[in-house]
Amino acid sequence: MESIQSCELPAPAGHYSQAVAAGSLVFLSGILPARDSVDPTASFEAQCASVFDQADKVLRAAGCGFQDVVQCTAYIVGVDGWPLFNGIYAEVFGAHKPARAVVPVPGLHYGYLVEVQLVAQRRG
Template sequence: MKLIQAQGLPAPAGHYSQAVEANGMVYLSGVLPQQGVVDPNVDTFQDQCESVFGQCEKILAAAGCEFSDVVQCTVYIVGIAHWPEFNATYARVFGAHKPARAVVPVPELHFGYSVEVQMVAARPSA
């Protein structure tokens, strides 16, 4: 198992890695909006989504992947009302690529954020 840490992003505060690679698959831990950059009390849901996908892009790149390599995505959103806005952002980010996905409405997320994204990607052959 190879640990993945994207440059320019803070190391996880807990006992986990940003991502790990095992047998050609890259597993991203749940990604929240970047603390200290996005404030859940001030920034919009859209700002939070942009922060999460920006971080995911950097973590995927650190593993030699991009969004087109993602095979599965699990999303946690606070409140079902955010679903349409999230879906539009997700469609823009992934374009024609359509990985397997689950969107799970939850009552709350850590630090008061409204979105968390977890991904699995297949590392392209060298």
């Protein structure tokens, strides 16, 4: 198992890696909005932008991009943000359509509204 850390992001505060590679698969830990730049009271759109910006940085550190994502699990507080999430997700992934689950939850850590976990495959 190879631990992956983006030099563009702070190290995780807990006992986990930003991502790990096992064979050709890369597993990104759950990503919440960046606490140093996005307050929990920020809009859902701003929180999603932060999550996907961080995911991009971790994917690049692993030698991947969004086109390499094979699975996404998104946790969103309530179901009201689902249509917004769908639109933002479609912008991020474009024509690429990985497997996906969107899980409505009653709450997330620090009071945030979205958390995303990804699995990608390294090519070549």
